[in-house]
Amino acid sequence: MIVQKYGGTSVGTAGRIKRVCRRIAETVRSGQQVVAVVSAMGHTTDRLIALAQRVSETPPARELDMLVANGETITAPLVAMCLQGLGVPAISLTGPQAGVRTSRQHSKARIREIRPERILEALEQGKVAVVAGFQGATEDLEITTLGRGGSDTTAVALAAALGADACEIYTDVDGILTADPRVVPEARLLTHIGYDEMLELAAVGAKVMHPRAVEIGQLYSVPIHVRSSFHRRTGTMIVAEVPMEDRNRVRGVAHEKQVAKITLLSVPDRPGVAAAVFEPLGAHGISVDVIVQNVSSEGHTDLTFTVAEGDLAQALALVEGVAKEVQARGTSHSLGLAKVSVVGTGMLGTPGIAARMFRTLAEAKINIEMISTSEIRITCIVEREDAERAVNALHSAFELDQIPAPA
Ligand code: ADP
Numbered sequence: 222m223i224v225q226k227y228g229g230t231s232v233g234t235a236g237r238i239k240r241v242c243r244r245i246a247e248t249v250r251s252g253q254q255v256v257a258v259v260s261a262m263g264h265t266t267d268r269l270i271a272l273a274q275r276v277s278e279t280p281p282a283r284e285l286d287m288l289v290a291n292g293e294t295i296t297a298p299l300v301a302m303c304l305q306g307l308g309v310p311a312i313s314l315t316g317p318q319a320g321v322r323t324s325r326q327h328s329k330a331r332i333r334e335i336r337p338e339r340i341l342e343a344l345e346q347g348k349v350a351v352v353a354g355f356q357g358a359t360e361d362l363e364i365t366t367l368g369r370g371g372s373d374t375t376a377v378a379l380a381a382a383l384g385a386d387a388c389e390i391y392t393d394v395d396g397i398l399t400a401d402p403r404v405v406p407e408a409r410l411l412t413h414i415g416y417d418e419m420l421e422l423a424a425v426g427a428k429v430m431h432p433r434a435v436e437i438g439q440l441y442s443v444p445i446h447v448r449s450s451f452h453r454r455t456g457t458m459i460v461a462e463v464p465m466e467d468r469n470r471v472r473g474v475a476h477e478k479q480v481a482k483i484t485l486l487s488v489p490d491r492p493g494v495a496a497a498v499f500e501p502l503g504a505h506g507i508s509v510d511v512i513v514q515n516v517s518s519e520g521h522t523d524l525t526f527t528v529a530e531g532d533l534a535q536a537l538a539l540v541e542g543v544a545k546e547v548q549a550r551g552t553s554h555s556l557g558l559a560k561v562s563v564v565g566t567g568m569l570g571t572p573g574i575a576a577r578m579f580r581t582l583a584e585a586k587i588n589i590e591m592i593s594t595s596e597i598r599i600t601c602i603v604e605r606e607d608a609e610r611a612v613n614a615l616h617s618a619f620e621l622d623q624i625p626a627p628a
């Protein structure tokens with residue numbers, strides 16, 4: 222059994238849907254059971270969000286989910302009817318029909334459970350189950366979505382729940398590259414990448430995979446093959462163990478352009494303040510990235526952190542409340558920032574990677590506003606207008622353009 226996920230560009234037009242269906246038909250004819258997870262066609266999700274913003278200044282999260290879930294709901298029946306026309310029995314299912322049960326956090330719900338009875342029934346009847354990605358429902362059938370790019374997560378979660386042999390993610394690039402090929406033309410295809418590395422890359426902006434999909438893949442040991450829907454060459458295997466010969470110290474550079482920064486000014490330096498600030502953000506599903514606390518002077522300190530630009534308004538509202546509670550002097554914020562990161566498990570125990578990153582940015586005259594690290598990642602916050610230059614400079618400084626092309 223195989224789960225195949227087809228992204229927005231791959232199903233962007235009627236012609237492309239037909240091509241995807243021929244591919245599914247071939248897989249069926251080779252004797253495999255297929256669950257196909259599909260995204261909204263092309264830029265449908267963006268268009269629906271823009272439409273909502275034209276009728277409402279702040280579209281309520283519940284109604285927005287009711288709206289944007291429809292993108293995927295359109296693609297699934299189109300794929301199912303096209304397959305039937307090719308003589309392949311198929312049935313379309315919405316996320317809720319496919320048994321995707323989620324938390325209640327609208328627009329960033331998490332899959333809690335999958336009850337795949339309808340899928341199993343379809344497969345037993347020899348049908349392809351065509352599942353609308355990105356969407357699910359809570360216990361009381363409220364419609365939710367899994368966050369932008371969330372169809373990947375539907376696919377990997379279904380592969381895990383069904384015990385599928387593999388999960389293929391079909392997209393509009395050759396696989397996982399050393400950087401976003403739209404920004405770095407010299408980016409190279411990686412034949413393998415570890416779950417850890419892919420998770421870090423996805424979490425800091427490599428949107429080719431939804432971070433939660435990688436996390437579920439790792440948790441349930443689902444081998445994930447990311448590949449192009451436009452040709453037949455193998456792409457990238459996301460696996461636990463990367464073959465030795467594939468190892469570079471830095472494996473990839475990622476960037477994220479929609480970053481905002483919030484500062485709490487002159488906060489009393491005492492236990493519990495950081496918890497008071499970050500708990501409400503967490504409770505509202507807002508993830509906080511780079512956090513910097515200045516050295517305390519006269520018992521007060523500044524606390525600065527970044528959030529996704531889309532979360533800024535909500536984050537500010539929460540933080541302004543807390544600022545009063547903890548007797549901070551006030552808050553400030555700025556937009557127009559970006560995050561640039563280098564990732565690789567080979568960085569562990571290799572001194573000098575951070576120095577090389579900072580030197581490279583310095584030579585490119587790019588100012589670093591904030592820094593954060595994990596064991597296998599270094600992230601710098603820079604001005605948005607410098608982001609693409611930074612990514613290209615780092616890509617060549619770490620010799621990622623020297624990786625030989627796969628045989
Ligand atoms: P889909 O609609 O198939 O889910 P996405 O647009 O979500 O496709 O993801 C694919 C895009 O991710 C690519 O077109 C590419 O611009 C971008 N991308 C960012 N970082 C990387 C990377 N390291 N490797 C490959 N693609 C990347």
Ligand code: ASP
Nearest residue numbers: 260261266369370371372
């Ligand atoms: N259609 C959704 C989005 O554009 C989900 C996805 O494509 O994975 O974010």
Ligand code: MG
Nearest residue numbers: 228370428429
């Ligand atoms: Mg995607």
